[in-house]
Amino acid sequence: MSEDTEAVTRIETPVYLQYNFTAGRAPARFLERIRQGVLTGQRCPRCANVYIPPRGSCPACGVPTEEEVVLPDKATVQSFTVVAIPIPNNPIKPPFVIANLVLDGANISFIHLMSECENSEVHIGQRVQAVWKPEAEWTYAMDNIRYFKPIDEPDVPVDRIGRLPIGGWEDEQ
Amino acid sequence: MAKLAAVVGIGQTHYKTRRGDVSIAGLVREAAVNALEDAGLGWDDIEAVIIGKAPDMFEGVIMPEIYLTDALGCNGKPMLRVHTAGSVGGSTALVAASHVQSGMFKRVLTVTFEKQSESNAMWALSTPQPFSVHLNAGAGGYFAPIIREYMRRSGAPYDVGIKVAVKDRLHGARNPLAHLQLPEITMKEVEDSMMLWDPIRFLEACPSSDGACAMVICSEDLVAESPKPPAWIRGVAMRSEPTMYAGREEVSPQAGRDCAADVYRQAGITDPRRDLDCAEVYVPFSWYEPMWLENLGFAPEGEGWKLTMSGATSLDEGGDIPWNCSGGVLSSNPIGASGMIRFAEAARQVRGDAGAHQVEGARLALGHAYGGGAQFFAMWVVGADKP
Numbered sequence: 170m171s172e173d174t175e176a177v178t179r180i181e182t183p184v185y186l187q188y189n190f191t192a193g194r195a196p197a198r199f200l201e202r203i204r205q206g207v208l209t210g211q212r213c214p215r216c217a218n219v220y221i222p223p224r225g226s227c228p229a230c231g232v233p234t235e236e237e238v239v240l241p242d243k244a245t246v247q248s249f250t251v252v253a254i255p256i257p258n259n260p261i262k263p264p265f266v267i268a269n270l271v272l273d274g275a276n277i278s279f280i281h282l283m284s285e286c287e288n289s290e291v292h293i294g295q296r297v298q299a300v301w302k303p304e305a306e307w308t309y310a311m312d313n314i315r316y317f318k319p320i321d322e323p324d325v326p327v328d329r330i331g332r333l334p335i336g337g338w339e340d341e342q
Numbered sequence: 343m344a345k346l347a348a349v350v351g352i353g354q355t356h357y358k359t360r361r362g363d364v365s366i367a368g369l370v371r372e373a374a375v376n377a378l379e380d381a382g383l384g385w386d387d388i389e390a391v392i393i394g395k396a397p398d399m400f401e402g403v404i405m406p407e408i409y410l411t412d413a414l415g416c417n418g419k420p421m422l423r424v425h426t427a428g429s430v431g432g433s434t435a436l437v438a439a440s441h442v443q444s445g446m447f448k449r450v451l452t453v454t455f456e457k458q459s460e461s462n463a464m465w466a467l468s469t470p471q472p473f474s475v476h477l478n479a480g481a482g483g484y485f486a487p488i489i490r491e492y493m494r495r496s497g498a499p500y501d502v503g504i505k506v507a508v509k510d511r512l513h514g515a516r517n518p519l520a521h522l523q524l525p526e527i528t529m530k531e532v533e534d535s536m537m538l539w540d541p542i543r544f545l546e547a548c549p550s551s552d553g554a555c556a557m558v559i560c561s562e563d564l565v566a567e568s569p570k571p572p573a574w575i576r577g578v579a580m581r582s583e584p585t586m587y588a589g590r591e592e593v594s595p596q597a598g599r600d601c602a603a604d605v606y607r608q609a610g611i612t613d614p615r616r617d618l619d620c621a622e623v624y625v626p627f628s629w630y631e632p633m634w635l636e637n638l639g640f641a642p643e644g645e646g647w648k649l650t651m652s653g654a655t656s657l658d659e660g661g662d663i664p665w666n667c668s669g670g671v672l673s674s675n676p677i678g679a680s681g682m683i684r685f686a687e688a689a690r691q692v693r694g695d696a697g698a699h700q701v702e703g704a705r706l707a708l709g710h711a712y713g714g715g716a717q718f719f720a721m722w723v724v725g726a727d728k729p
């Protein structure tokens with residue numbers, strides 16, 4: 170190698186991955202229903218906790234879950250973060266709020282985007298509701314919900330988060 | 343009953359943003375050669391090799407262990423790859439230890455690595471999943487809400503994480519191998535750094551590093567063949583739990599508490615703060631120090647932050663139970679190796695071989711790693727004294 174040739178120490182080699190997903194019975198049912206704009210969870214026969222999205226079993230009890238529960242699209246903020254950096258391959262622009270949300274009647278959180286809110290005013294116990302995409306765009310995905318936005322309901326006390334009835338916080342009060 | 347085993351050799355690379363001078367094979371070999379040299383041994387003295395790294399998607403090299411047999415001198419010998427997400431460095435060490443403790447092998451080399459400069463960990467940790475929204479903002483995005491919940495529950499002051507960020511970087515400045523060298527770092531500098539995943543600031547998060555760590559573990563009868571003092575393995579434990587279930591304790595996972603109780607019982611530890619001389623604990627985000635202080639029983643629930651704020655975990659403040667004297671994950675983070683670095687640094691302490699970050703007179707130390715959604719735990723206790 171001549172002295173004025175720079176050594177090659179790195180080349181870019183992109184990796185692409187496309188995979189087919191076999192959802193299994195419970196998630197397949199969930200995806201089928203969310204295609205129609207319905208949020209469907211499953212209740213554990215032993216501890217009575219409601220899982221959404223359902224995976225067909227309760228990891229806490231180690232038993233299958235079969236009973237279907239249709240849930241509303243209102244939820245409570247269990248915790249959250251304000252993200253200042255972009256997510257790879259996601260067009261969403263920072264800063265944005267990702268919240269761990271528990272639907273009314275459910276006992277486990279999932280993550281989703283929060284919008285139509287002041288990022289600095291988001292808080293644990295806050296009440297939110299889904300903002301859906303237009304029906305024509307619905308597919309087999311949780312993305313049918315564009316984001317959750319705050320609603321005018323009193324905050325849920327911390328010890329009640331994840332324990333609200335299907336009728337929601339107002340029902341419980 | 344498990345046979346006695348000890349660490350007789352430790353080898354690390356420098357940790358830095360990019361090791362452009364070596365391939366993955368060159369990187370792991372460097373650590374392995376350093377470990378063999380430390381143990382006063384050669385390739386022929388090794389019977390089996392146990393290797394670990396984080397997800398293959400990080401570097402995009404699928405099953406790299408297959409092509410690393412040459413570099414690690416294990417053609418014709420057994421090789422095994424271990425994977426338990428971020429805890430893999432710890433669990434790899436434990437699998438290696440069990441190969442000796444079982445009596446199956448006399449001397450085993452174990453190596454872990456990550457070459458983050460060749461990877462996009464944020465991408466690898468943010469792959470879309472079919473039944474949830476594509477919002478996985480890397481590890482920070484996952485752990486930030488859990489940290490927020492810890493802050494709410496404990497009522498800890500806002501600057502506990504800032505204090506840990508400074509403390510571990512000052513420790514790291516004593517360690518020439520540490521990636522971040524920030525001897526002048528201040529609380530204000532950390533506080534003013536960019537909020538990445540609120541409440542985690544840039545300087546409260548770990549760096550991305552290239553690096554590898556290796557150890558030689560051998561049976562009792564071969565310990566004397568290596569020149570330096572051994573680190574006797576006094577307890578080993580792994581636990582796992584599901585990422586998600588209703589009522590899961592995410593702030594202080596059950597698997598972590600069970601794993602700690604198991605390893606303490608084996609090592610005869612009843613009060614970890616009193617009985618241990620130091621600990622190397624997996625703290626990738628600063629707030630995980632107070633959280634793990636509680637999970638691992640060094641402080642009562644809700645009071646881990648008081649230990650941190652009192653200086654008890656700081657070498658520079660003369661604390662009684664220094665944590666992460668090497669600088670920890672906050673100073674160097676080649677992910678797949680980060681757990682093993684904790685285990686190796688615990689061993690360096692009890693061998694009296696930790697240089698400028700040595701805890702004077704350390705006889706018993708904890709090495710800890712966690713991974714996934716804080717659902718895999720690996721721990722060992724090593725001691726200067728033969729049990």
Ligand SMILES: [Zn+2]
Pocket residue numbers: 213214215216217218227228229230231
């Ligand atoms: Zn159950």
